[in-house]
Amino acid sequence: MQDNQHPRSLVLSMSCPDRGGIVAAITGFIADSGGSITETAHFVDRWTERSFMRASFSGSALASRETLADRFAVIAEQFDMDWHLYDAEQRCRVLLAVSKQGHVLNNLLHRWSIGSLPIDIVGVVSNHPDMRSLTEWYKLPYHYLPVTPGDKAAQERQILELFASTGADLLALARYMQILSADACETLAGRAINIHHSFLPGFKGAKPYHQAHERGVKIIGATAHFVTTDLDEGPIIEQGVERVDHTMGPDELAKIGHDLESVVFTRAVRWFAEHRIFPSGSRTVVLRS
Structure with missing residues (x-):
């Protein structure tokens, strides 16, 4: 667990074939992990029928990036996502x-x-x-x-x-x-x-x-x-x-x-x-x- 005065900050980026439930799955995962969204953007490209999303989130109770990535991999596989989870403090x-x-x-x-x-x-x-x-x-x-x-x-x-x-x-x-x-x-x-x-x-x-x-x-x-x-x-x-x-x-x-x-x-x-x-x-x- 992180020090309460030093919350962990992460950025999740992904693209996948567009379908219902993508945003709900990502925001739900962040909430269930103890994170609070600080910025989010989502775009559906109707020419390619792909969905793109970037979400930054933070929280004192968030697990490590590696642990969160392992957990998110299940969701990513479900939606066939190309995705990355970054440590926001890693310049x-x-x-x-x-x-x-x-x-x-x-x-x-x-x-x-x-x-x-x-x-x-x-x-x-x-x-x-x-x-x-x-x-x-x-x-x-x-x-x-x-x-x-x-x-x-x-x-x-x-x-x-x-x-x-x-x-x-x-x-x-x-x-x-x-x-x-x-x-x-x-x-x-x-x-x-x-x-x-x-x-x-x-x-x-x-x-x-x-x-x-x-x-x-x-x-x-x-x-x-x-x-x-x-x-x-x-x-x-x-x-x-x-x-x-x-x-x-x-x-x-x-x-x-x-x-x-x-x-x-x-x-x-x-x-x-x-x-x-x-x-x-x-x-x-x-x-x-």
Whole structure:
């Protein structure tokens, strides 16, 4: 039993084929376990006929996460659930990757340093030395892993080894301008998020702001998405947009875009850390309060 002044806090996330009784089964389980729901969100996707739910709950009399998971497994099997039960106090461990531009990285580091992001940053990895001083100012390890021409695979193996050795839960590509191999994408499936400096699915690849300027767009955006083997095609987590006009050149569009990228990516990292993102085929469901 927990100390009355230190209640245990947990997060339950699940998806399953939709049918009656799902919410009742979950809330009943929490109540019967001595828990009190602090936040809940439920969504039924009528296109896939699947039910998604996230519930956070706490209680001084709650059993251990392992014991509760064993008990809940019976309900999960009954409803054919894909589910996870997390300790809410176990913070998400994040490895950041960056190349030469630091605006997204700096935003994440600042928010982490003031305690507004529920993550533990285990380090920063880069194929360039440019962001070393910024990273070390925050007293974090900086891993400079240059890409050797003709042997990119060796550098990628180092990143995967670093991801494993640091116990990272998420690889956050904060403007890391290298394409991950198919093997790396598969190894990190569901555990790597990228920020694309464009409102996908438009303007993929390099220099999207130049592409946007050439097309005379009136809205630019940024997209955070899961990394998959299909370049810039992973399930979208979050997007942001800003209105622009014909007086703005590519450089001005890029400045506006940098702010969008920072905000959008921070949201995606936060939602991942809070277990709010549910992959659903080529889409995602994000359950927010």
